[in-house]
Amino acid sequence: MSTNIAATADIAGFIGACLVDSESGLMLASEGGGKLDMEAAAALNTQVVKAKLQAMELLGMADQIEDILITMGKQLHMIRPLEKAPGVFLYVALDKKAANLGMARMQVKRIESGLSI
Amino acid sequence: MKLFQRLGLGGDKKPAYEEPEEDQGGFGPPGGVLWTTPGDVLSDRPKSAPPVQPTMAPALPEADHAAPAPGVPSSHSDALQRTGLMSTDIAGTAFIAGFVGSCLVDSDSGLLLAAEGDGRIDMEAAAALYTQVVKAEHEVIEVLQLEDHIEDILITMHSQLHFIRPLEKSPSVFLYVALDKKSANLGMARMQVTKIESNLKM
Structure with missing residues (x-):
């Protein structure tokens, strides 16, 4: 198991990062954050992912x-399900x-590929 | 009437359409001058009939009247x-x-x-x-x-x-x-x- 997401702090403009279990909505690891x-x-964000997964399911999209x-306006947010553990x-x-x-x-993408749950 | 003009059904057809209305008015009451010339009335009918058709035709485009492009569904x-x-x-x-x-x-x-x-x-x-x-x-x-x-x-x-x-x-x-x-x-x-x-x- 590797939940090390420290490398996200090197991304230009970094504010915060976390690894989330979308079944429970609970955090597995976090980095930075500050005010966030x-x-x-x-x-x-689990809600966002769940809404998207539901949309895909009901639209019959066999996709990931x-x-x-x-x-x-001021921030960029990225959500990336792990390839090895989509949950x-x-x-x-x-x-x-920045x-x-x-x-x-x-x-x-590179950081995600190094994670394993 | 404005409708016909916008649809390009020229003003020259408009009086042609209104004429039969007057004819029909005259045709209604029995007796009078028209009875003496039934042939003229009958011969007038086919003449006055075609102008009536354009009044029927625009009845459909009337719905599209607001839509300048024909064929485009209006909503x-x-x-x-x-x-x-x-x-x-x-x-x-x-x-x-x-x-x-x-x-x-x-x-x-x-x-x-x-x-x-x-x-x-x-x-x-x-x-x-x-x-x-x-x-x-x-x-x-x-x-x-x-x-x-x-x-x-x-x-x-x-x-x-x-x-x-x-x-x-x-x-x-x-x-x-x-x-x-x-x-x-x-x-x-x-x-x-x-x-x-x-x-x-x-």
Whole structure:
């Protein structure tokens, strides 16, 4: 088992990151955060993932989520279910001004592939 | 009468149409001058009949009267769009590489406002279901007190890419676009979706 997500802190614009069990909405690991309540973020983003999974199921899409990128006015949020354990997702919040969506996406992908549950 | 003029049924036909009305008026009361020339009345009939036809024909286009382009189905939303108050034209999404389907959704109700695509995705259902995704994301922003708004949500799957983009001018309405991942270009698609969204008006 490896839940080390410390490398997310190296992503440009890093605010906070966490590893979440989407069955329970509970946090498995967290990094950074500061003003951002990662515990709440974990629970709330679980709702986003569940809504998406339900949409896929009811629309009859036999597919898997690779990632969900949420662009806001000031922040970028990434949700990436682990390939090996789709019930668990990595959540990363970045400052939009400093972040590079393409770069961040690659880094998150690399970090995710190193995780195992 | 204005209707006929707008439809291009010239004014020269209008008096031709009104004439028979006078003839019929004269034809009604038995006796009088018309009875002495029944042949004239009968011969007048075929002459006056054709002008009556155009009055019947425009009766159908009357519904389309507000729609300048014939053949285009007329509806209330079309009328709103022509007035410039509303624009829900998302046809441009069909030109995005890898296009599968798209729709415009009112996230307050989860109802569809416009849809494009060949039916591979049940847009009515997608509208309702993705409203849940948007609502969940709004809750994240609200509860975490991010004091921010959603610009877009990109969902990458193994075979498809999905975009959700709330309209800047009316954030409760969002544009949803589904693309085939193999032929889509994430960066290009995002720019195109942004451009189409900026032209929509509610």
